[in-house]
Amino acid sequence: MLKRVDVEHLCPGMFVHEFCGSWMEHPFLRTRFLLNEPNDLERLRATTIRQVWIDTSKGLDIPAEVTAAEEVDSPPEETDKQLAQQAKPSSTSKELHQARAIIGQARETLKTMLHDVRLGRPPDLPAAGQLIDEMTLSIKRNPHALISLARLKTADNYSYMHSIAVGALMIGLARRMGHDDNQVRQAGLAGLLHDVGKTRVPLTVLNKPGPLDPQEWAIMKSHAQWGYEILQPLPLDESIAEACLHHHEKIDGSGYPDGLKQSEISLLARMASICDVYDAVTSDRPYKEGWQPAIALQRMAQWTPQQFDKSIFQQFVQTVGIYPLGSLVRLQSEHLAIVLDVSDNRLLTPQVRRFYCLREQRRITPGIVDLALPEANNSITGREDPADWPFKNLDELWHGFSSTHSNSQP
Template identity: 50%
Template sequence: MLKRIDVRHLSLGMYLHEFCGSWIEHPFWRTRFLLEDAQDLARIRETQIREVWIDTDKGLDLPESATPAAATAPTAAKTPVHGDDAQPAPPPTPSPAPLPAAAEPATLHEELHRAAAICAHAKEAVISMFAEARMGQAIDLAGAQDLVNDISDSVRRHPHALLSLARVKTADEYTYMHSVAVSALMVALTRQIGLDEDGCRMAGLAGLLHDLGKAQIPLEILNKPGRLTDEEFAIVRCHPAIGHAMLQGNGVPPPVLDACLHHHEKIDGTGYPDRLAQDDIGTLARMTAICDVYDAVTSHRPYKRGWDPAEALRRMAEWTRGHLDSRLFQAFVKSLGIYPVGSLLRLSSGRLAVVTRQSDESLTTPHVRVFFSTRSGMRIPPYELDLSAPDCRERIAGREDPERWQFPDLDRLWADTPHPP
């Protein structure tokens, strides 16, 4: 028998069948399991979840003195579970909420100008936030949420404008713009998996705050142009715990706190700080890990140049075998496209092109800007090409390594707009 109860009546020995609320509001990947760990019980009560369904056929029932929160239902009325180790079902996809006026769809060209302004403002806001954190001041959560709202609205209007601009950053501004980029990537990922607007903004907040602990890491280590020593890396590894401690008591939602603390955990248990594995890693933390890694490896750093976006996705796909969540990574790829904006491609004609936007038809046929002929070895007047058009004879022959070609204006070729300072 299924019973809906208040979390205050939840006790060890009960079988948790379902959380009453959004899947983003709790730190568990599984939603059906026998509650045996007191820490799990405490984590549930710390979340925004107020009610849950329990299955009295698989675990303890309510004591006679307590009453269910709302209703009971026969077990057969719910989806059967084939054992406790069964793969969790994909999160439900709610009906999309209507777009607010501030987030009406826009063309890439239109949104790039607004996204550039958002990036410039966001960089200054994050610099101030890190400076305040460095001095021990409380975080302005309302201001951070306002910034996330701007990022979310931009991603709503056009999903690739802000994502692409945020990736283009200098090595010395990496720490600050990285937070903005991860926030935008998180919003795009949550929209891909069908979360509502509240879920999107919570994810965006996790992306914006996930590295706040680096405010307490010495700048000479953060900005070191060479490889870190073991001692220096040990200091950097403290930033999740530092950030988590700094955000405690600021009204930050528990899933966001969990993501800040555990975004460097790995599925195989080799991450840090707690060496969590598999279902012990919260969903929002798994999402943050993917977005964090992608922006890190595609960004230019003092000691290395960033990878091409398409190459980054190819390599990250190999890491899903032990480090990253494979199902969420698949959704992440769909949110960006197999060839993300900014990817350098070789076409079947031998010409080179840069991806300018994704196609509505297929992940493998984006819109590109053709600008170079490998046969003549010369630049050609740039022109736009929709690889998904029925009459288009060009096909993608493969990815190209930007390092090989050293085009100084590659980051500008996909957008006719100035990049943020």
């Protein structure tokens, strides 16, 4: 049974089902949890929240002498219905529009948050939590749109976009690994905040266009420890600060700062390491062009025995797809094409946009081919490295086109 009770009647062992107030009014990153942390009650009483819903089937009931403000047998359907509505599956082309808006908003949130941290103020956690919820809904509607768009960066927004991209990848990976809603939120926050320690790295080092000298490199590497110091005192799950501290550890013990090996590295840190490297190598930087997603996965697979947790990496490949959006591929029909859309049940037969004929060695009028349709009579025969071809701006071939204009001609 759900009971709406005054905050002063809460006690350890009760299960909080929902706060009667908005995200902005409380510091918790979970909305449903057992009140078992000693300072949870204190933190809750310090907010403007006056009442909460408790679930007596999952935790202690109120004492007999206390009266609940309201009682219902089952959860108020409205919130769950609204959430289900907001998470209804959406096509990639449709979700790309929403994802673009979320990223625009996320950039502003990150900008303010990192500015605050630079000034020694704590990051705005409710804003970060809200952002993670928005991003999670987008990924629930379509697992590829937000992740693929967040890969596209410019020199001046790299640090914000990298945080957003790693947050999005962590959400997608945690969902793929079967984590519950609360764990997905922790993973998203760990991704969003993993490089928060870079706010203490001098800009001359952070933005240096050339290679770092040993002293600068030592400063740069301190960002993991600095991030931990910033996050550890905050009312966040300890695993988030821990992931920040160890996201540069490698599975063979050759990483930093502690040279941890295998399962000595926490699960969230092992996940963050993969998401961080994937986004870094697939992003364009002033000094190097990013690798195409499929090429990045291929190379990361070769590094896996030394660097990454093998089983998490396999789940990661499933998350972004064997041929992620934007991959350059060669078709059986002797065309080059860009991957436009993928889904779980058609990882090897995505929708692609072909634009170049290899036999005639010339560009052709771009056309969409749905490789899952039998009448397409076509398939992917291999990945291609764009570095081997003179094409510019390949990314423009996938993120502005609608899959509704599909035709299946081979």
